[in-house]
Amino acid sequence: MISSHQATMAINNFVRVANIITNLDTILSQAKNLSLTAKNARVVALRAGDAAFGFKPITNFIDEFSTQTIKTTSEISKLSNQLFSLALAVVRCTDLQHQLNKANSIKQHKCIVTLQQQSLCDLKQKTRALEQAIFSLESYFEDIQKQMRSAEYIAVTSRVEASNAGEFSHSLESVSDFITNSARKIKTAVNENLQEIYELRGALR
């Protein structure tokens, strides 16, 4: 039996999925900026020569984790289409349940009872599929979180290396600042999404 409270919950879950997908844009654009920064930093480090000797491997690291983040985010984007359609299917199944309950209160008919059972079964199936997709999503975000922890570590190391780069210090320090800011923004978006996922899982339970 679906109550109007459960129907509202289904809509709220749909909004949560929408919030998660909105945050993906932030993650993707910051990861792309990081990748671009890595390329620029490599050019500066080359120009700086021996003065920025320690900075060169750092640019490779930045490039590596930003590429990985872009890849993970792209995987999430693919999953997000599935998430949206599953969340929508749950809303529609819940709505159908609600309407069938109303129909049953108008006229008790074995056919309506059968439809209620079928639709409840469908709802459970769709909810399980949504739970599974959310589980996959969670592990992707945890991967990004790990990548961002590496990014923060690299930002600290790069600042030390930048301070030894003589006249190129200023340019390379701004690279370090940029990594710090981007990693922070990505972490915030990932944390928000993990919170949404946590609430979504609680609501589906």
Next chain:
Amino acid sequence: MKATELFNSESHQWIVLGRDPAKPEKIIDTNQYLIKSAEEAIILDPGGIELFSPMLAGILHHVQIDNITTLFASHQDPDIISSLGLWDKTVPNAKLYAPWLWEGFIRHFGMENIQYMPIKDEGGEIKLGHAILKFIPAHYLHSSGNFNVYDPSAKILMSGDIGASLEHGDVPLFVDNFAEHIQYMEYFHRRWMPSNRAKNNWVARVRELDIDMMAPQHGRIFKGEMVAEFLEWFAKLDVGIA
């Protein structure tokens, strides 16, 4: 929801469902039509989401759910077919006949299972048991892709929004005094129908049909001589005026 039989023969039956007492006040009242043969049934303009549950409960008085094989949407409006997403799960093997023009729009109501059967501009026909139902073009009356359903055997024309009237309260099913009924139709037709040319073309074609009953999607049904009176009145009416 009230259900009234309009026609009954050995081959098929017409039932109108509407005037739901539980309908929310601000929602326009609609007539839904069920045509059933021994093994098949079609719902003409099944209605909006708000009406789905009383419609389902009402229809099950007359037909088994598995016998509902076909839906028809005269055009794309929400009061006509916004319940599609719910019917899609209730009768997943059904076909929906609707104007080709609106396929991409009507699918927004949610349609994963039901098969969309686009009706060409010039119309067409389907068989329901032994009965033949003809799709009569009624484009621009009011929608730019619009059809009526004509049953030559029952001599019933389901006219969609043509002949619609907006009345409040417990409205009788049939028009009994045409002159008095005009007040409930005039503004609707002047405002909703955009083209005199399309209207005159429709009137000329419909005058060729043998009609005992003209059944619109809103308000009272025209029966007998009221049909001719409506056609005469509508032919003279200047439409497309805000």
